[in-house]
Amino acid sequence: MDFYGHVIDGEEAASLSGATFSSTDPHTRRPWAEAALGDGADADRAVSAARRAFDHGHWPRMGTAERGRILHRLADLIEEHAEDIALADTQDMGKPITQSQGNDVPRTAANFRFFADHARLSTSESYPMDTGHHAYTRFDPAGVVAAIAPWNFPMMLESWKVAPALAWGNTVVLKPAEDTPVSATLMARLALEAGMPPGVFNVLHGYGPDSAGQALTEHPAVDRITFTGESGTGRVIATAGARHLTPVSLELGGKGANIVFADADLAGAVEWSIRAVFTNSGQVCLAGSRLYVQREVYDEFLTRFAAAADALVVGDPRDPAVQIGPLASAEHHAKVAGYVDTIAEQGGTLRTGGLGDGWTIRPTVITGMDHTARHAREEIFGPVVVVIPFATEAEAIELANDTPYGLNAMLFTENLHRAHRVAAVLRAGTVWVNCFFVRDLRAPFGGVGDSGIGREGGTFSREFFTEPKAVVMQIDPAADRDRPRSSRGRSAR
Template sequence: MSAPVFKHTFDHAGYKGTVEVPVGLYIDGKWVNSVDKNAKTIPVVNPSTGEKLLDLPEGLEADVELAITAARKAFNEVWGLNTPGFKRGEVLIKVAELMERDADILASLEALDNGKTFGAAKGFDAAEAAACFRYYAGWADKVHGKVIEQSNDKLTFTRHEPVGVCGQIIPWNFPLLMFAWKLAPALASGCTIVIKPSELTPLTACYMTKILKEAGIPDGVVNVVNGYGPTVGNALSGSNTIDKVAFTGSTAVGRKVMESAAKSNLKKVTLELGGKGANIIFDDCNLDDAVRYAAQGIFFNHGQTCCAGSRIYVQRGIYDEFVKKFVQVTKKVQVGDPFAPDTFQGPQVSQTQYDRIMNYVECGKQEGANVITGGVRHGKTGFFIEPTVFTNVKPGMKIVEEEIFGPVVVVAVFDTEDEVIAAANDSIYGLASGVFSQNITKAHRVAARLHAGTVWVNCYNELHSQVPFGGFKSSGIGRELGEYAMENYTEIKAVHVRLTGYVGPVPPL
């Protein structure tokens, strides 16, 4: 029996039309249901209303094994080095073109099951995801080794070969964009994939299978298995027949993925994990720009961003003025229907996330911090939270140290450069930080001293396909994007060719 199809009619300013999305398990080019009779369905909820959108067919371990088998067969027969790099690049360009054609549909689906605004989903997520495929299309025929000169009687060179079959586990905060970040470099390198979307936000990954098929991706090259982390995710990370696993999500789950990978076949691992970004505002900054970037840095994507600037440190001389202006901007953030043109912040993704964030808000109050705006529910339905700003915060508070993953920010005061660098680096995380100063020497000096994989100077949340992204410390292992991501999906082989006869020491006969 074939898998069901989710049908939804959109009627908003950005897109009007009915979209059909096959849901279930996409294995070897076909949409199917689980082969395990114990498989059930997963309720997918509209976070704007709290109402169920669909029942998503669940995949289990047996389905993952079938998907891995299909991916291995495709790697050995129709993809990998069987398809020249320039041909892989042509297919990826076609994927990008089809994504741009269907940008309104992809953005609408993101807004529906994730809750992000249609405008952001189209202008950022869909656009950047397509750009990512186009960028890696250019890399597909540029992966090559080197000749290593040794002597006239020996040729030594390296080959950069695709890793093989990759398991990829993508999060719910940027479903489409993370699909592209994971898939594009893997396909460009010649790898085949079994991908697990978040069970909360499966729709764009499911729809993308239609685009991949139309673009000419052979059956079995990309397989999608929907399901829960403890079943499907663990089956991927713990598989003895997968060559690499890539995961984006929480640090706690990332540790489990790494442990599972180590206990199985010691497969290669890439982890993009949590963060607690420090945004440092010096008194010689352009204050209005700093305020706007700081607000965007925390409230973009409803605060559900691993690199969110959730700790703002402001130098004492401008602290009061910054807080005043920052609160004014925060109060202007439009919270509401993600399909409304003027909405900036939609709902949190789920009831669980809503409850988790509100628990942090209450914890902050109990620990003595001051809520100067927000901290309450927005509206009566859905998972909406008013943008929240805390002051009077101290080191050791949970809201200062732990990743909240919502529209909640702490604003602290500092006096000296050394003091703020120590505070910024006093975290288990090291994903991203920001520095605002008109003194370029100071900005460079501070950027060099921050323990973070990305440092934005006089800006925040600016991401590009050609620039690597990843974290220090508990924020992850490896880098995504840019040339660096290609290293995640290739193995380097050294080949030694002796051009003359035996030249080693003569063994005794």
């Protein structure tokens, strides 16, 4: 097996303890790669390297154009090595190769390009004052960023955190998920090849609790923590950040509602709804796994939807014809299988799908289940959807908002008034109308409730990864002298 080490201070290295762990290919269910297993000492080593690079290095003091050239070069290298990177994510977590290579790698490169350009082209506010002064805003890098990424879109979601942090002049310690270590090391190797200075982008492998992840989030020299993952883990990380008053950005779990109204284009609604719940074998926090269909079209929609689900090809994720690969790990497969095994117990009917070979779950469509059932309320994170009929627009909104989550929602309608009306009242960070997973990187991304804290994307990422600073300059001493002494220094409030 090939070895993938930490990348710290510009060098790939083993753990100080010499410990390693294996990454298992979910299709073959055999180890295929070995990675360094970090602990608190390795976390301290990575944070110290990032701290030195920020406090004494050139990266935070570069112009945005100079940083941008390096980030664009990194994007070029990612595209040049697309096949190897895509295969790494497919072997690490079972994602179909067509999704790894056709979606994840291009979007990874696009993230680096976008944030490199966004930092260079962003403007700041100026505030002319009638007191002989002028105020303006600076956006200085925050410092050392701890970025903790999930296993379902490994390199793509790592780049969503790393790219804006680097573009705004921060240094980064990335901890990838232990299930998917390989592409993070590959990305760090390419960053060094692109000309990124030592210590600017570091990769730390390891587990979470009582391991590298916990040590990283609790480190007093970390200035920002950005995390994508499960809601319970997000609470733990928020607590760790609170100890040092470290700002956190949390993109957590979801249980997205997908509403299909009777006036929808049913062919389009079926196609998008299939993507919304079965892409990446349902291992998507944005999955539309609560599917509400208006009664007038419920039977017709369900017939088409179940047939389309049943037609999806399940198998070896390296095969370009395969659309559904295995789940990412034995532990996760056991969790999702537990939901499939209890469908009847929860009052539901299996319309199509069920357990597959190995760690696969066939695209599973459940009907007859009340919206209060576990399957309709808990984040399953697999290719499982509950289809529930509704009568009125008001009922659909009530059902959609009856959840502790609030990451995203979808609705399908050809009525423009309804589209705007319903989108406005859905409790979600993103609402897609007649589509799914279409992104504009300038727009805010994040959730409410158990789906997280904060927003990232465009200027929202700038606000998180910088320390906005007000600078007030005296430009007319005479005007300042002529002001009544009693008014000097008073707040504008």
